[in-house]
Amino acid sequence: MTGRMLVVLTALLTAPLTAGTGAEQLPSSSLELHSEVDVAQLLVLEETDVVMATGNLNPSHYPAQRAAKVVQHYLITRYGTPHRVITLERVHKASAEEVAELGRKYHLELSVQETITNRTESVSAEVVFPGGEGKAAPLVQATCDGLLQINTQVLDEAFYQKHRASNMLVSAENIPGIYGYVDPSMEALWNLGKVVSSEVMLRESNESTLYNLAQVASVTQLETENAQLRFQYQVLLHEMVSQEIITWKLLVSWSPAEGVRVLETEWIPKCEHCVTPPNH
Numbered sequence: 001m002t003g004r005m006l007v008v009l010t011a012l013l014t015a016p017l018t019a020g021t022g023a024e025q026l027p028s029s030s031l032e033l034h035s036e037v038d039v040a041q042l043l044v045l046e047e048t049d050v051v052m053a054t055g056n057l058n059p060s061h062y063p064a065q066r067a068a069k070v071v072q073h074y075l076i077t078r079y080g081t082p083h084r085v086i087t088l089e090r091v092h093k094a095s096a097e098e099v100a101e102l103g104r105k106y107h108l109e110l111s112v113q114e115t116i117t118n119r120t121e122s123v124s125a126e127v128v129f130p131g132g133e134g135k136a137a138p139l140v141q142a143t144c145d146g147l148l149q150i151n152t153q154v155l156d157e158a159f160y161q162k163h164r165a166s167n168m169l170v171s172a173e174n175i176p177g178i179y180g181y182v183d184p185s186m187e188a189l190w191n192l193g194k195v196v197s198s199e200v201m202l203r204e205s206n207e208s209t210l211y212n213l214a215q216v217a218s219v220t221q222l223e224t225e226n227a228q229l230r231f232q233y234q235v236l237l238h239e240m241v242s243q244e245i246i247t248w249k250l251l252v253s254w255s256p257a258e259g260v261r262v263l264e265t266e267w268i269p270k271c272e273h274c275v276t277p278p279n280h
C-alpha cells in the first residue's frame with residue numbers, strides 16, 4: 001500500500017501547477033488523467049483512515065507525516081527568518097492517542113533541517129488536533145533551541161538595510177520560477193514567503209491535510225512610515241490530500257528587531273462563485 005501511495009503522490013507532484021489556476025485550461029486528456037488520479041487518491045485515503053489509529057504509528061505513513069508537517073509549520077513560524085528556514089527531514093517515532101475532551105494527540109520524534117546551513121536538529125513534539133466540529137487550529141508543543149544557534153543577524157541586517165535604503169520598492173513574481181529556479185537575489189523574499197505561509201498552513205491544518213507552499217505567485221514591497229519592512233504576498237498553497245492549490249493574500253511586516261508578523265490574511269477564491277474558504 002505504501003508503494004502505491006508513493007506512486008500516486010509522485011504522479012501528483014509532477015502534475016503542472018497550472019491545474020490550480022483553472023482546470024479548464026488543461027487539455028481534456030490530462031483532465032481525465034487527473035480525475036483517475038483523484039479516485040486513486042481517495043481509495044488510498046480510505047485505507048489510510050483505517051490505519052489511522054492509536055498506539056504506535058509507522059513513521060513514514062501518512063498520519064505520522066501529516067502531524068510532523070504541522071510541526072514543521074510551527075517551528076518555521078517560531079524560528080524562521082529570511083535567512084533561517086526549517087524543513088522536516090525525517091520522522092523517527094510516532095504514536096497517537098485519544099485524549100478525552102481534547103482530541104487526538106500525536107507524540108513525535110523527528111529531525112528537522114535548516115536548509116541554508118544544512119544543520120540538523122532532533123525535536124520531540126506533541127500535536128493535538130482538537131476534536132469536535134470546531135475548526136480549531138492544531139496545538140503544537142515543540143522547542144528546538146539548537147536552531148537559535150544559527151545566527152542570521154548579519155544577513156538579516158544586510159537585507160533590511162538594502163530594502164530600507166532603497167527608494168525602489170522590490171517586487172517579484174513566480175518564485176520559484178520554471179524548473180524550481182530561485183534567483184539568488186530573491187532567496188530572502190522566498191524564505192520570508194515560506195515563514196508567513198507556514199503561519200496560514202499551521203492554522204488551516206487538520207488531521208487529514210498535508211500543506212506545502214507551492215509558489216510565491218507575487219510579492220510586492222509596500223511603503224511604510226515605521227521601521228518595519230512591509231510586503232504583500234500572494235502565495236499558492238498545495239494541499240496534497242485534496243490536490244487543491246489554494247491562494248492566500250498576506251500582508252506581512254518584518255524587521256530584524258520585531259521579527260516576522262502576519263498582519264492580514266485573505267483567502268482568494270478561484271472563481272466568483274466560490275464563497276467559502278477552506279476549513280471555515
Ligand SMILES: *[C@@H]1O[C@H](CO)[C@@H](O)[C@H](O)[C@H]1NC(C)=O
Binds near residue numbers: 117
Ligand atoms: C547543503 O547541502 C546542499 C546539498 O547537499 C549543498 O549543495 C550545500 O552546499 C550545503 N550547504 C552548506 C552550507 O553546507
Ligand SMILES: *[C@@H]1O[C@H](CO)[C@@H](O)[C@H](O)[C@H]1NC(C)=O
Binds near residue numbers: 204206278279
Ligand atoms: C480538514 O481541512 C480540509 C481542507 O480545509 C477540509 O476539507 C476538511 O473537511 C477538514 N477536515 C476536518 C476533519 O476538519
